Amino acid sequence: xxxxxxxxxxxxxxxxxxxxxxxxxxxxxxxxxxxxxxxxxxxxxxxxxxxxxxxxxxxxxxxxxxxxxxxxxxxxxxxxxxxxxxxxxxxxxxxxxxxxxxxxxxxxxxxxxxxxxxxxxxxxxxxxxxxxxxxxxxxxxxxxxxxxxxxxxxxxxxxxxxxxxxxxx
Amino acid sequence: xxxxxxxxxxxxxxxxxxxxxxxxxxxxxxxxxxxxxxxxxxxxxxxxxxxxxxxxxxxxxxxxxxxxxxxxxxxxxxxxxxxxxxxxxxxxxxxxxxxxxxxxxxxxxxxxxxxxxxxxxxxxxxxxxxxxxxxxxxxxxxxxxxxxxxxxxxxxxxxxxxxxxxxxxxxxxxxxxxxxxxxxxxxxxxxxxxxxxxxxxxxxxxxxxxxxxxxxxxxxxxxxxxxxxxxxxxxxxxxxxxxxxxxxxxxxxxxxxxxxxxxxxxxxxxxxxxxxxxxxxxxxxxxxxxxxxxxxxxxxxxxxxxxxxxxxxxxxxxxxxxxxxxxxxxxxxxxxxxxxxxxxxxxxxxxxxxxxxxxxxxxxxxxxxxxxxxxxxxxxxxxxxxxxxxxxxxxxxxxxxxxxxxxxxxxxxxxxxxxxxxxxxxxxxxxxxxxxxxxxxxxxxxxxxxxxxxxxxxxxxxxxxxxxxxxxxxxxxxxxxxxxxxxxxxxxxxxxxxxxxxxxxxxxxxxxxxxxxxxxxxxxxxxxxxxxxxxxxxxxxxxxxxxxxxxxxxxxxxxxxxxxxxxxxxxxxxxxxxxxxxxxxxxxxxxxxxxxxxxxxxxxxxxxxxxxxxxxxxxxxxxxxxxxxxxxxxxxxxxxxxxxxxx
Numbered sequence: 001x002x003x004x005x006x007x008x009x010x011x012x013x014x015x016x017x018x019x020x021x022x023x024x025x026x027x028x029x030x031x032x033x034x035x036x037x038x039x040x041x042x043x044x045x046x047x048x049x050x051x052x053x054x055x056x057x058x059x060x061x062x063x064x065x066x067x068x069x070x071x072x073x074x075x076x077x078x079x080x081x082x083x084x085x086x087x088x089x090x091x092x093x094x095x096x097x098x099x100x101x102x103x104x105x106x107x108x109x110x111x112x113x114x115x116x117x118x119x120x121x122x123x124x125x126x127x128x129x130x131x132x133x134x135x136x137x138x139x140x141x142x143x144x145x146x147x148x149x150x151x152x153x154x155x156x157x158x159x160x161x162x163x164x165x166x167x168x169x
Numbered sequence: 170x171x172x173x174x175x176x177x178x179x180x181x182x183x184x185x186x187x188x189x190x191x192x193x194x195x196x197x198x199x200x201x202x203x204x205x206x207x208x209x210x211x212x213x214x215x216x217x218x219x220x221x222x223x224x225x226x227x228x229x230x231x232x233x234x235x236x237x238x239x240x241x242x243x244x245x246x247x248x249x250x251x252x253x254x255x256x257x258x259x260x261x262x263x264x265x266x267x268x269x270x271x272x273x274x275x276x277x278x279x280x281x282x283x284x285x286x287x288x289x290x291x292x293x294x295x296x297x298x299x300x301x302x303x304x305x306x307x308x309x310x311x312x313x314x315x316x317x318x319x320x321x322x323x324x325x326x327x328x329x330x331x332x333x334x335x336x337x338x339x340x341x342x343x344x345x346x347x348x349x350x351x352x353x354x355x356x357x358x359x360x361x362x363x364x365x366x367x368x369x370x371x372x373x374x375x376x377x378x379x380x381x382x383x384x385x386x387x388x389x390x391x392x393x394x395x396x397x398x399x400x401x402x403x404x405x406x407x408x409x410x411x412x413x414x415x416x417x418x419x420x421x422x423x424x425x426x427x428x429x430x431x432x433x434x435x436x437x438x439x440x441x442x443x444x445x446x447x448x449x450x451x452x453x454x455x456x457x458x459x460x461x462x463x464x465x466x467x468x469x470x471x472x473x474x475x476x477x478x479x480x481x482x483x484x485x486x487x488x489x490x491x492x493x494x495x496x497x498x499x500x501x502x503x504x505x506x507x508x509x510x511x512x513x514x515x516x517x518x519x520x521x522x523x524x525x526x527x528x529x530x531x532x533x534x535x536x537x538x539x540x541x542x543x544x545x546x547x548x549x550x551x552x553x554x555x556x557x558x559x560x561x562x563x564x565x566x567x568x569x570x571x572x573x574x575x576x577x578x579x580x581x582x583x584x585x586x587x588x589x590x591x592x593x594x595x596x597x598x599x600x601x602x603x604x605x606x607x608x609x610x611x612x613x614x615x616x617x618x619x620x621x622x623x624x625x626x627x628x629x630x631x632x633x634x635x636x637x638x639x640x641x642x643x644x645x646x647x648x649x650x651x652x653x654x655x656x657x658x659x660x661x662x663x664x665x666x667x668x669x670x671x672x673x674x675x676x677x678x679x680x681x682x683x684x685x686x687x688x689x690x691x692x693x694x695x696x697x698x699x700x701x702x703x704x705x706x707x708x709x710x711x712x713x714x715x716x717x718x719x720x721x722x723x724x725x726x727x728x729x730x731x732x733x734x735x736x737x738x739x740x741x742x743x744x745x746x747x748x749x750x751x752x753x754x755x756x757x758x759x760x761x762x763x764x765x766x767x768x769x770x771x772x773x774x775x776x777x778x779x780x781x782x783x784x785x786x787x788x789x790x791x792x793x794x795x796x797x798x799x800x801x802x803x804x805x806x807x808x809x810x811x812x813x814x815x816x
Contacts (some may be wrong), residue, residue: 107177114182126187133191138201145178150204159207163197165235166218167264169527 004031005046006061012054014061018045023064025117052112056105059097060112063121066093070120094124103129184209193217219262219294224269224279234266238278241285262292271301272308287313294321374414394426396455406430412440419444423479426453439473446475451482453528472499481505481565484528493552497590498561505568508549522618522653523596524568548577550599555586566591570598570620578602578625588612595650598622603630610643618653 002018006027022028027047034045049057098106106125113122132144142149149156177183188196188210200210223234263286293314300306406412406429422445429438442449471491481504485491497503505524549571569591579587581604588594588608596618601609602625609619610633629635633644645651 104177107180107183110183110186111177111180114186122186123190126190129183129187130190130195133187133199134195136195136198138198141198141202145202146176147178147203147206149202155204156201159201161235163200164233165221166214167221168193168218 003044005044006057007046007048008052008054008057009050010053012057013046014057016061020061020064020068021047023068023118024060025119026115049116051115052108056108056112059105059109060116060118060121063094063097064118066097067120098124098128103132179205181205181209185212188213215260217262218260219264219292220260221264221266223267224265237282241278241281259289260286261289262294263290264294264296265298266296268295268298269301270298270305270309272305273301283313288315290314291316292319292321293317374418378414378417390420391422392424393420393422394424396426396428396453406433406437406441412437416440416444421448423448424451424453425449426451428455428457431457435471435473438471439475442472442475442477446477448479449477450479451484452477452480453484453486455486457487471496475499478502482524483507484509484525486510486528491549493549493554495553495557497558497563501561501563502565503563504565506566507568507570509570509572523570550579550583550587551577553583553586555583555590558586558590561590563591564593566594568596569594570596572598572622578623579605581605581608584608585612600624601626603627606630607633607643610645610647614647615650616648617650619648619651620653620655622655 003015004018004021004027006014006016006021008014018031021031030047031045034043034047035041038045052060101109106128110122110125110129113119113125133141136144141147151159184206188199191199196210196214200207200214220240221234222240223236225236225238295309300309406427425441425445427441470493471485477500479502480500481502483496483500483503483505484507486507486509491508497506507523507525507528509529569587578600584599584601584605585608587599592612593615594613595615597609597613597616598620599605599609600623601621606621606626607630609616631645633642633646635642645654
């Protein structure tokens, strides 16, 4: 079976099947690029991901492994549909997978899923952060994410006004 | 990786992704958090939101409408000189309210607005405004906004003096970028006026027709929404005229939404269907009350013998568009059908789970505005002679939602007939008793959404038990994919609800539900059982995490500096990482051993792992390759190997 070696920023190498790796848009492109540039069709591709450390890469691969037989989600899904599906499709496994993570790890996973183009994982991790935001007041959001307001003068009032001038449909 | 020490919640990639998913109301809060969030929100905000612009600060404009002069003052893009470069974040959807379109009047604000924003506007709504003349209207629509994709006109006044307008003449020198107006055309509240005026829908169609005949334009409108074309509801879809025009224009329509009118002849409706039979993928038809569309010998029931091959989504709203389900014969590729005769509150909860979530709320709004009473109704399932649908099989059907004021319980035979016609259903709303419920549980195992209304299912039905019967009948536990379950929704006393007792609490399916709407429990259910039930229905994830807020670690506790640059990682951290990875691998090996005998190759590699395993704690930096095999349901097993070569 064709394998690919994926190396994290801190040098840990993961040997995974190409079939699994190709569920990541980024790895798929990399593998195809390697194929084109390599004379030996049997050669094993090696892909270095300089932005993702081993722990995070492991989690991404673990998630891919679990979801290897899911239908691939189209990247530009209709938003309304996308939201509904994400909600409907979130499995118990995903919930257990995310449950022990602290917010920092979730953030890194979002970056990794974004970089590796793994739509499903990006959805569930963003969904998790989203759940910290939905229904909250501005102050509650600031507290939850340790952010401070840096608006000066009437700038904050201005953003509030702009919100009122806009409607969704 | 992003800068060390920075709060990841200021990272634009993270924010961008999250902001794309948030409901707009929450995005509005996020915009007020800090400057970075405000800036990051702009992309989605200005792409998706409509900006309401009033002409002036005058009496009419209030807080919720921005005056044009103020907007031009505030907006950074307006300062950009000719030619405007608005590639970046700018509003593209504008709702102009209370404008006075007298273009000959000299008005520097408006001139600047059209110059700067005319070319970037893709969506335009004009509401409660006044057009000075036909030329003004044509100039706005056809000249100033060359890239218009969607036009909505609502409750405007037209000061048109001429009762007859010479179309050909006036249009011959209009610069008209026909191909751009392609994505949708949505019109509502048109004044019903004399013929030939371009600002009536009919007039617009005539003008378009004229242009295609005399100017060679090819119209590419795909979505036509004239649902709210009439101020109230439509009595009669103007026979001949609009039909004829629509027919002659031959838009490549894929979606059509209209109020067909209470007294419209079937033959007129038929012409519309025939015209778009080949392209139509979505059809929304509303009909208010009136007589049923009288089938005559030649026309039959809806869709009057017209074969709609491409139609996937069908919404029949209001009353008496069709008295039965025989239309399904003509639509072999249906995916989703709503038959909605009422828009009551019972639908609200489930709307977010349906494919047209706004449809019912729109209708409800209109219903309130015009103070309809309840619509009279028919019960299509009961009127259907299923033997006529014997050869009908709708493989793609996923969503079948029926709601009517006088819905009745489907008999077991009727449910069985529905199940035969639509074997792959995922979402259904239907009236059931115990017998019908059992058929649902055995026939539609993949159901994700089930709403029973009216409901005569009781605890025996839910649990699949019968007194004196040993074997368990099909029951709620068979629906393992169920995510939304509702019955006897509140406000509806008609259902003979529903003696539930403690036996239903243990149902496993409940644990998967993200939403469960039910009538208040009857006395048969004990407090303890109720508590247990509440614990067993963990609702959606969002709620769960709200409840567990305290368990989220303090952001400050997590040291991002260490995570962000791999080179500086302390050996202890790294060892810990590696140990975790090895642990993970070992777990998978275990799984694999249990699940899969494995072939020779795999065994070989597993040996390696065992060796490594033993030394793991002392020497994680060993160069040996660690391989392992992962259990997999698929024919070809996937491999996850770890090779630790860091130093």
